[in-house]
Amino acid sequence: MNRSLGLAALACAVTLAAGNARAEETIKVGILHSLSGTMAISETSLKDTALMTIDEINASGGVLGRKLEPVVVDPASNWPLFAEKARQLLTKDKVAVVFGCWTSVSRKSVLPVFEELNGLLFYPVQYEGEELSKNVFYTGAAPNQQAIPAVEYLMSKEGGGATRFFLLGTDYVYPRTTNKILRAFLHSKGVTDKDIQEIYTPFGHSDYQTIVGQIKAFGAGGHTAVISTINGDSNVPFYKELGNQGLKATDIPVVAFSVGEEELRGIDTKPLVGHLAAWNYFMSVKNPANTAFIKKWKEYVKKNGLPGGESRVTNDPMEATYVGMHMWAQAVKKAGTTKVDAVRSAMSGQTFAAPSGFTLKMDETNHHLWKPVMIGEVQGNGQFSVVWKTGKPVRAQPWSPFIPGNEKRAER
Amino acid sequence: MRSVPNAEGRRLLILFVLLTMVTARADEAFPRGPGPTSIAGPAGQAPDVAPPAPRLATTLDAATLDRLVDPDTRDETIASLVEATDVRALPVLRALLEGNLYRGPPVFMEQQGTLQDALTGAPAQADRDQLEQVTINNRVRKMLERAVAALSVLEGPPGERLAAARVLQENPGPEVLPAVQKALARERDPQVKKGLQATAAMLALASADAAQRLAAVEELRKAHAKRQLMQRLEVERDPQVLTALYDAVRNVDLALQRAATVGLLFSGLSLGSILLLAALGLAITFGLMGVINMAHGELLMVGAYATWLVQAAFRGSRHFDWYLLAALPASFVAAALVGALLEITVVRKLYGRPLETLLATWGASLLIIQAVRVAFGAQNVEVSNPGWMSGGVTLLPDLVLPWNRIMILAFSASVLFGVWLLLRHTRLGLLVRAVTQDRQRAAGLGVRTPRVDLLAFAIGSGIAGLGGCALSQIGNVGPELGQGFIVDSFMVVVLGGVGQLAGTTIAAASLGVVNKLLEPWAGAVMAKIAVLLFVIVFIQRRPQGLFALRGRALEEG
Numbered sequence: 001m002n003r004s005l006g007l008a009a010l011a012c013a014v015t016l017a018a019g020n021a022r023a024e025e026t027i028k029v030g031i032l033h034s035l036s037g038t039m040a041i042s043e044t045s046l047k048d049t050a051l052m053t054i055d056e057i058n059a060s061g062g063v064l065g066r067k068l069e070p071v072v073v074d075p076a077s078n079w080p081l082f083a084e085k086a087r088q089l090l091t092k093d094k095v096a097v098v099f100g101c102w103t104s105v106s107r108k109s110v111l112p113v114f115e116e117l118n119g120l121l122f123y124p125v126q127y128e129g130e131e132l133s134k135n136v137f138y139t140g141a142a143p144n145q146q147a148i149p150a151v152e153y154l155m156s157k158e159g160g161g162a163t164r165f166f167l168l169g170t171d172y173v174y175p176r177t178t179n180k181i182l183r184a185f186l187h188s189k190g191v192t193d194k195d196i197q198e199i200y201t202p203f204g205h206s207d208y209q210t211i212v213g214q215i216k217a218f219g220a221g222g223h224t225a226v227i228s229t230i231n232g233d234s235n236v237p238f239y240k241e242l243g244n245q246g247l248k249a250t251d252i253p254v255v256a257f258s259v260g261e262e263e264l265r266g267i268d269t270k271p272l273v274g275h276l277a278a279w280n281y282f283m284s285v286k287n288p289a290n291t292a293f294i295k296k297w298k299e300y301v302k303k304n305g306l307p308g309g310e311s312r313v314t315n316d317p318m319e320a321t322y323v324g325m326h327m328w329a330q331a332v333k334k335a336g337t338t339k340v341d342a343v344r345s346a347m348s349g350q351t352f353a354a355p356s357g358f359t360l361k362m363d364e365t366n367h368h369l370w371k372p373v374m375i376g377e378v379q380g381n382g383q384f385s386v387v388w389k390t391g392k393p394v395r396a397q398p399w400s401p402f403i404p405g406n407e408k409r410a411e412r
Numbered sequence: 413m414r415s416v417p418n419a420e421g422r423r424l425l426i427l428f429v430l431l432t433m434v435t436a437r438a439d440e441a442f443p444r445g446p447g448p449t450s451i452a453g454p455a456g457q458a459p460d461v462a463p464p465a466p467r468l469a470t471t472l473d474a475a476t477l478d479r480l481v482d483p484d485t486r487d488e489t490i491a492s493l494v495e496a497t498d499v500r501a502l503p504v505l506r507a508l509l510e511g512n513l514y515r516g517p518p519v520f521m522e523q524q525g526t527l528q529d530a531l532t533g534a535p536a537q538a539d540r541d542q543l544e545q546v547t548i549n550n551r552v553r554k555m556l557e558r559a560v561a562a563l564s565v566l567e568g569p570p571g572e573r574l575a576a577a578r579v580l581q582e583n584p585g586p587e588v589l590p591a592v593q594k595a596l597a598r599e600r601d602p603q604v605k606k607g608l609q610a611t612a613a614m615l616a617l618a619s620a621d622a623a624q625r626l627a628a629v630e631e632l633r634k635a636h637a638k639r640q641l642m643q644r645l646e647v648e649r650d651p652q653v654l655t656a657l658y659d660a661v662r663n664v665d666l667a668l669q670r671a672a673t674v675g676l677l678f679s680g681l682s683l684g685s686i687l688l689l690a691a692l693g694l695a696i697t698f699g700l701m702g703v704i705n706m707a708h709g710e711l712l713m714v715g716a717y718a719t720w721l722v723q724a725a726f727r728g729s730r731h732f733d734w735y736l737l738a739a740l741p742a743s744f745v746a747a748a749l750v751g752a753l754l755e756i757t758v759v760r761k762l763y764g765r766p767l768e769t770l771l772a773t774w775g776a777s778l779l780i781i782q783a784v785r786v787a788f789g790a791q792n793v794e795v796s797n798p799g800w801m802s803g804g805v806t807l808l809p810d811l812v813l814p815w816n817r818i819m820i821l822a823f824s825a826s827v828l829f830g831v832w833l834l835l836r837h838t839r840l841g842l843l844v845r846a847v848t849q850d851r852q853r854a855a856g857l858g859v860r861t862p863r864v865d866l867l868a869f870a871i872g873s874g875i876a877g878l879g880g881c882a883l884s885q886i887g888n889v890g891p892e893l894g895q896g897f898i899v900d901s902f903m904v905v906v907l908g909g910v911g912q913l914a915g916t917t918i919a920a921a922s923l924g925v926v927n928k929l930l931e932p933w934a935g936a937v938m939a940k941i942a943v944l945l946f947v948i949v950f951i952q953r954r955p956q957g958l959f960a961l962r963g964r965a966l967e968e969g
Binding site for chain 1: 511549785804816928931935
């Protein structure tokens with residue numbers, strides 16, 4: 001009895017020591033992406049990318065002589081759960097940094113947690129702006145790096161000279177704010193309210209019959225473009241319906257802000273050729289950094305037997321995750337510590353040669369990346385061909401000048 | 413002083429000589445009118461019906477190909493190739509449209525997976541990684557579609573010629589006129605000829621002759637081409653043509669509205685058919701047997717996953733397009749088995765205790781969801797539509813009904829018919845009805861009621877599986893698929909009147925139509941809320957549902 005107790009105590013001690021030693025050795029990195037629910041279609045590959053990048057950093061010796069240890073949690077497309085899981089990552093797992101979130105509603109839900117506990121979040125998805133937290137680094141696009149140039153392109157001669165706009169989105173903060181900015185922008189270009197229609201559907205909506213019908217009716221007026229901020233798996237039935245009802249991109253182009261290679265995987269894109277997406281990276285971009293990135297990803301997928309296998313693709317938020325994590329590692333090296341305040345100041349001005357073919361810089365003051373803007377058209381093979389892009393990276397404007405009152409806001 | 417006019421005169425003379433020289437140079441550099449070296453000017457300069465000033469036909473040669481792949485000269489090159497009505501350019505234009513043209517030199521073209529020299533058509537070898545695809549955008553795509561159609565009216569089988577003529581009606585441009593006129597002159601097929609005549613008439617919309625424009629407006633009105641009419645409306649000056657244009661737009665608007673109404677009704681019925689498929693199984697398990705089965709949605713999900721598995725088994729097979737036929741029995745059996753298991757392990761022990769049944773089946777539903785997550789992953793799985801369910805049928809010029817929706821509508825009607833046959837015209841149906849109406853007396857007459865219960869529950873579950881198979885064709889298939897349908901299913905059954913097939917059908921159809929009618933007016937979110945509120949109020953006022961079943965079933969409840 002005594003002996004076994006002693007043994008148990010010993011075992012406990014050994015485990016504790018081992019645990020301590022491990023904690024000494026590794027730096028914990030939280031990964032907060034929905035692996036189930038309506039957003040899983042988009043967020044799962046971000047989790048995979050984060051793990052791949054951690055492997056890559058570890059293979060080259062880790063950071064500060066320590067390996068990175070991923071802590072993966074599944075907030076299940078459930079916004080309050082995002083906050084709970086974030087708190088758990090910061091207080092229980094004591095992670096040095098969190099890479100996570102896709103929808104703005106999930107980011108808004110974790111924001112108070114990160115601010116309260118002084119955590120660090122890297123957010124890899126294009127969003128509506130109107131936010132600037134010292135605890136977040138935004139590696140996706142602000143509206144002036146995606147939405148505004150896309151609409152300008154649609155209005156140009158090459159883009160079809162659209163004069164009427166159908167704004168279609170999922171009903172939450174990102175589409176509503178983006179459309180508010182776009183409406184103000186369109187007004188500034190002389191487009192009146194009668195030429196703008198704005199429609200929202202709930203998350204997970206799957207019946208787009210009437211909406212495609214409405215688009216057709218609205219589009220009969222000529223020179224119409226659809227701007228889609230639909231998020232998550234609703235995009236699959238939406239694009240299927242577009243294809244089945246024969247809505248052609250040459251007549252009414254649909255430009256999407258949350259649809260990339262990953263969301264189109266598994267949809268027959270032949271009827272969708274010519275519909276557009278605006279991002280800061282496409283898998284089809286040709287340059288050495290991207291070739292290496294794609295090769296790394298394909299190898300990672302194969303080695304780990306990820307579902308989808310050969311058909312897995314890369315996309316913009318994956319690139320943003322990859323860039324963000326490397327920049328964080330560089331900043332930690334520069335700061336010599338993983339302490340949030342030190343890393344934050346080390347982040348400013350960090351650069352990284354990104355797969356987009358440009359060297360991206362973290363802005364010195366506004367926590368956003370300088371990014372190139374690209375507009376691509378869907379091809380029959382599910383890839384995008386770039387039809388327009390900026391010559392160099394563009395600085396982000398998190399506070400859109402098209403929202404009244406923003407001109408007074410300081411960027412800190 | 414005398415020298416001044418002299419100097420003046422000399423200066424004038426020199427000026428005159430210089431001027432003549434400059435003009436002569438300019439004439440050399442920019443010959444006026446058609447000359448042997450002239451290249452087609454920018455497209456869209458020949459608004460007249462009369463064939464454009466005869467430029468020398470730009471036929472396909474190496475220089476033209478180079479101009480075709482160069483974005484700066486592409487537009488005019490396409491236009492001049494079309495004006496030259498050179499059908500030999502068709503394969504190259506088609507390749508450019510489909511993204512199968514690669515920058516050279518020489519310019520390569522890919523046809524059926526093999527590379528060839530775009531000019532000669534001879535097979536060619538090149539390193540594919542080094543090849544640069546010639547990319548186009550929507551504006552060029554539209555132009556190319558028009559160009560390909562313009563050259564296609566000149567050759568190929570009559571069906572294709574007619575289709576090409578139709579494309580030109582929707583996508584007109586001045587450069588296609590020579591091709592259309594050439595085709596008209598030699599066309600023998602009466603139907604194609606008629607199509608071409610309509611196309612030619614529409615192309616006359618930009619004519620200088622008001623009478624021709626009037627004829628064009630009439631043709632466009634018939635074709636419901638509102639977009640073109642609206643565009644003309646912006647530039648038209650002739651009062652008579654203007655009146656015709658306004659009339660035509662009004663006319664087309666009416667037709668569009670009619671099409672929209674029919675389309676709305678169809679989408680309502682389509683939604684109704686989906687609700688019916690989701691709810692039919694429940695109409696048996698809840699409606700007839702009185703089991704509040706919260707795991708009903710998961711039975712739908714099981715059916716959808718069974719479809720996915722069958723699809724995976726068929727992948728790569730040449731019968732892939734018919735996997736759905738095999739998936740139907742598979743999804744029925746899979747869901748029926750899960751249902752039977754549920755009946756034996758949970759439901760059987762709780763007959764007559766609705767509250768406990770509700771809780772237990774809810775627990776079971778969570779178990780099934782987690783089991784599927786563990787087995788197949790939490791992400792959605794891809795179920796693709798077979799070829800014959802993609803695309804749609806054009807019912808009216810402005811109304812396309814997608815095949816998958818039509819098929820599901822027909823399928824749900826046949827499932828409904830099957831269920832009706834089963835309940836009314838088979839021995840099992842008789843026994844089920846007997847047991848649900850008066851369990852004790854049925855047992856007294858020798859019916860093995862537990863067996864009948866099991867069978868009925870399994871069949872109800874199997875029908876849910878069929879519903880899942882259909883749902884996989886229009887929505888996403890994931891572990892949570894059933895969660896989205898459980899409320900709708902109960903709503904349909906309760907609204908229709910418990911235990912009534914006819915009620916369930918009518919409730920499903922009317923909920924679908926009401927939802928879709930509300931949608932354009934109130935938005936998708938509000939429409940759902942409004943329907944839910946309506947059902948709550950309706951059930952308050954009329955708890956027995958649309959159709960009341962007189963008899964013991966209700967009195968027991």
